[in-house]
Amino acid sequence: MAAETFAQTPPAREGRSWWTDAAGHAASGLLRRLRSVVRVIRPAAWVLIAAAVVLWIGGMALGWSESTVAAVVLTVALALCTLFLIGRTAYDVSLDLTRTRVVVGERAVGALTLANTSGRAILPSRVVLPVGAGRGVFAVGRLAAGESVEELFAIPTTRRGVLAVGPVSVVRGDPLGLLERVHRRDEPVDLYVHPRTVAFEGQSLGFFRDLEGLAARDLSPDDVSFHALREYQPGDDLRHVHWRSTARTGTVMVRQYEETRRSHFVLGLSRNPSEYRHPDEFELAISAAGSLGLRAVRDSRQVDLQVQGRTVAAESGKRLLDALAALEPSRPREGGILDLAGTIAANLPLASVVVLLCGSTVEVATLRAACARLPYGARALAIVAKQGASPTLRRIGDADVVTIGELEQLPAALRKVLA
Template identity: 70%
Template sequence: MTAEALGSGAPSVERRERAQGMALRAWARARGILSVIRPLAWVLIVAAIVLWITGQTLGWWELTVTAVVIATVVALCAFFLIGRTAYDVTLDLNRTRVVVGERAVGALTLANTSSRAILPSRVVLPVGSGRGVFTVRRLPAGETAEELFAIPTQRRGVLKVGPVSVVRGDPLGAFERVHRRDQPVDLFVHPRTVLFDGQSLGFLRDLEGLPATDLSRDDVSFHALREYQPGDDLRHVHWKSTARIGEMMVRQYEETRRSHFVIALSRSAADYRNADEFELAISAAGSIGLRALRDSQRVEVRVQGRELPAATGKQFLDSLSAVEHSRPRQGGIVELSGVVAATLPTASVVVLVAGSAVEAATLRIACARLPFGARALAIVAEAGATPSLRRIGDADVITIGALDQLPAALRKVLA
């Protein structure tokens, strides 16, 4: 191929690329125009065309007049699209974290920062699978409008609030122009939890423990000296300080606890009889995890398929808000126990949480799979059941029918 042939082919390539770019821009513009036409408008347009053709063919002027009327209505509806929607939109939630049953209150502020008034329009605020619709009056230049709203939270989960959409359209709903003006905000609906006093199940004194803020008369972590009190063990008297001060002084210790506290929460649907049991199990796991975090424990949480972040109480509850049922192939409580044993072999305390569909034999196998030497506790959520305590192998098994039964049941384990 000669140089002249190569040179003549280059302009054709450029023209083809330019034509493709123009076609893509034209298609994008056409798609934007077509997006404002709602199904009702298409029905009216097709009806007007059919009636017009039929009337002209058969000579029925009634059909022709009807077609003209329909076309006129469609044209009048299209005029409602005229106008700007250049709002500055601000979405503000008073709280982005609430507990199931609480209301999340927020405010939607729309400001007209342009030099001309904005005609009335509708504002749509998606909330999860639902949405709220607000009607905004005519907004003069430089003014703002504020809409307050409350989001009821009947179920645990993570709700996306937004993005806010400004809608302009006609009363019939034939045409609708939508402009999205804001970024969505995550609303975390935390599970219910119960607070209880006393030490968590990780309260085991040992040499590998971490010091806590609770003081003790007898442990392995020295804290300070104090005056002798009746009942103190004389073995802890600090004789040098006693001789120097002239009063009997004894050593005071910090209690130590094991640092590896694991919660294994089953999210297999086969382990629960209904949705209430699943929510009760999540609430129980959340309550125990929060207690362990307050007791300076190192808390790790496992569910089928992943680890839940639990460095802080807020992070832990956020992760529980998003827990859903797992896929059947990920197994139940037995498979989850195997994962704990394989990934956390140094766990000191393991709490298994499941529903009443788990049989005693299955629970025994799950407990037997846990890391060697770990203290095992199983919590069975059975909605409406009477609280009970039993032993399965080396594990304590607590059955609760309501969340408020958990503190008393744990006290029996620690007794």
């Protein structure tokens, strides 16, 4: 008997497990449907629902006919608003921006195409297009089967940044705004708003005269920058034997070279908000960094952008401007221009030219210490953004320091540096 009882126990457990799983699935499905219903109800509708419940209770419990009439009116109004949610929103949505990269002040133009690819008509609805923190609303009329409609729009850009355009939402709701059913279509598109830049004349801002790079103090048996002659040693490459000197001295002489470095252009841009007296100074520094970086990229130089927290390889002008468009002020604990210079020395020791960019609150002593921390042998240039200032040039240690108040002053100020 005990054995028979033991043998019958597992099926009972399996039955309970099946019912438990079924109940769990049913409960999760019910919760999903409940959440979808709750999302349809707007805050104003919740207020009316609560008022209707209170009025129904007051009318039925206390016998107030006025309360009952008001409850009936609210209930009917909510029921009529529910009818506006009926209908399909199966649009085929296409979002097209003519340009995904614009400069501050330009308008980004795009088109939103809605097509009814089904076999039945779609009732009128609203289409919401989010753009950054704002949004655009388009009223779409009734679309018959196979019809499409195109809505053109323009996005004004007043500040630098990266704006998410979309996703497109199709909204169906009542005229009172009590109930609203939203269906998202398509995927968002990033719109890069680049900082303003100015053009420069000359190659690499005049910092390099030769194509191969800047000669270092390290000696090498094989390079392009000739240094001196020395006696042949076992293992030297015979291609570098200087035969004329060998014939004159009677000793085999070989050429010795100085190692050269590729022109490595580094932009060190401080994002510390405490180093800028006004947000416009930060924007001016970003525009100056973009102008200098574009000139170096056009001259086929290796360009890196170093900010607090990361290094951005700017092998193209587009990537450089995209990175500048996304920059935001850093936290004060991430350090200022002094710490940034130390990071450049540690991460980019072979830099040929380093340009530090900061705001007007940086003291002269701090700027001198920052320039002293830069990689040995690199030419240093500091650009201070000071709102409303006249362009000035001064020498701090081994670095040239340029102060500008407007972006248009930068080319003339750099010409003074190179004079």
